[in-house]
Amino acid sequence: MSGARRLFVGIGNPLRGDDAAGLLAARALRELGPEGVEVAELEGEPVGLIEAWRGAEAVVVADAVACGGEPGEVHRIDAAEGSLPAALAGSSTHAMGLAEAVELARALDRLPARLLVYGIEASRFEVGTAPAAAVRAAAERVAAAAAGELAPGGTLEARHVFGDSRPGP
């Protein structure tokens, strides 16, 4: 398993306040520099995720969410445990959100063997504003947690050590 591709993806828009949360987490993780972990940033629509994690065994995705909690609150969701909560899914007639990308990948059997989603509570998305301090701090916490989860012997690997095939969706 140590040779398996391990990936962290931060999603966000750097010009829209708290929406940068995922990107900040990616940058913080790069600073930590965990060995063997690839770090990617996505600023566009999340369907690109499905391509980004092709061939990766263990993936952590971080994104801003607005579920009504306090800014900076962090939700941790294991995609293997079922559909992402409806509160994280966009019901827009146009956009596709992170949850939809994950569910699309599930429908097409293209989920990574292990996928964790970190949602960072965000509240302000105005153009040109800076992310709130609580959101910045949360991004650092997520980076630290993800470094542990993606490390050799970390939680993401542990469940897979003895498995030679990926669990069904």
Place this chain on the structure above:
Amino acid sequence: MSAGNGEGNGRRRIETNYLARVEGEGAMRVRLRGEEVEEVELRIFEPPRFFEALLRGRALGEAPDITARICGICPVAYQTSSCQAMEDALGIEVTGQLRALRRLIYCGEWIESHCLHLYMLHAPDFLGYESGIAMAADHRDVVERGLRAKKAGNRLIEVVGGRAVHPVNVRVGGFYRAPERRELEALREDLERCREEALETVRWTAGLEFPELERDYELVSLRSEVEGEYPIDDGRIVSSKGIDVAPAGFDATFEEQHVPHSTALHARVRERGAYLTGPLARFELNRERLSPLAAEAAAEAGIGEGCRNPFRSIVVRAVEVLYAFDEALRLIDAYERPDAPAVEWEPRVAVGHGVSEAPRGLLYHRYEVDAAGEIVSARIVPPTSQNQRSIEEDLREFVAAHVSLPDDELRHRCEQTIRNYDPCISCSTHFLDLRVERL
């Protein structure tokens, strides 16, 4: 936004606000009195206005990078229109292989954006699915084909633009680095395969069932000044009612008005009214300029003689995807790496205009710059605000003709009517609060 009148409606609205990619908000309200459509309002919140303020005082060379962030789906369109406006202001021209590269990266964006809309957002409407995810279970081959095409578009943007999202290689005057010929050659196999598949997709969309709706729009698009070329990256602004002006004539031809129900401005042809921009308009005004392969596919799909039904825009998008693959391969065939990756420039006091064909339609930029190379004022008119009035008129006509449908069905049909325009994720809105009020 006011609360929805239906239980499901309220819930949907809340969920939308939960979406992380909050790059726009919107609502539609239809008010019926008996059989009569009293009011149709599309309310959108429009981020480009905020970017206009953000741009003031910034270096003119920053405009492509800043405006690219208005939209996660069509950054190349924003980059191209802003570069062209700046180049107009600076009095330089980007021609030859540099222009070809600009067109090539734009092909990638058309492919990527059209495929996301066509396969994931629009097709489910015609096949009766709630979402692209639900559709994927039954039409896996189709969805996989869409993702393959989208990926090929991505790769094209990545190779020319440096990366797939918000390309970093684009600059005023051209590029930071021109790709080697072999880098583009490496894309060929994928592009050829996807071109074949794009042809299948045109046939597939032609077989869908379309609601009847034909409207006498004033169609507005670019027309390339290169003979026989379908408009993508530049050209003159033309219309089905005789407009034919250079980009600098945009303001004298069109005007934007505040309407009380929306923060977005409504555009119209001066002293005339609503107009339509986007795939349908491009196709109608330029279909004789498609490549032979794309023209043949359009004819086979039954739109060779024209198409004014907005629901059939899915077929037109499929034809444009096919064209974009074909055009990308043609450009790669003819590519020779230019000696310099960009045309050099010196700042000067000037005003410049740029227009290009974003996947959803005309995207106009105008900048005033000073001698130090700083932006004095910026103006951006995205396609969705230009189409807003036409969307409302479509809705009014469609609802009037289907007033007997139950509310849920009518609401769904209204959503579908709006989706015909592929309203931009950030140039316009998420349509969540869809209300039908009967008095």
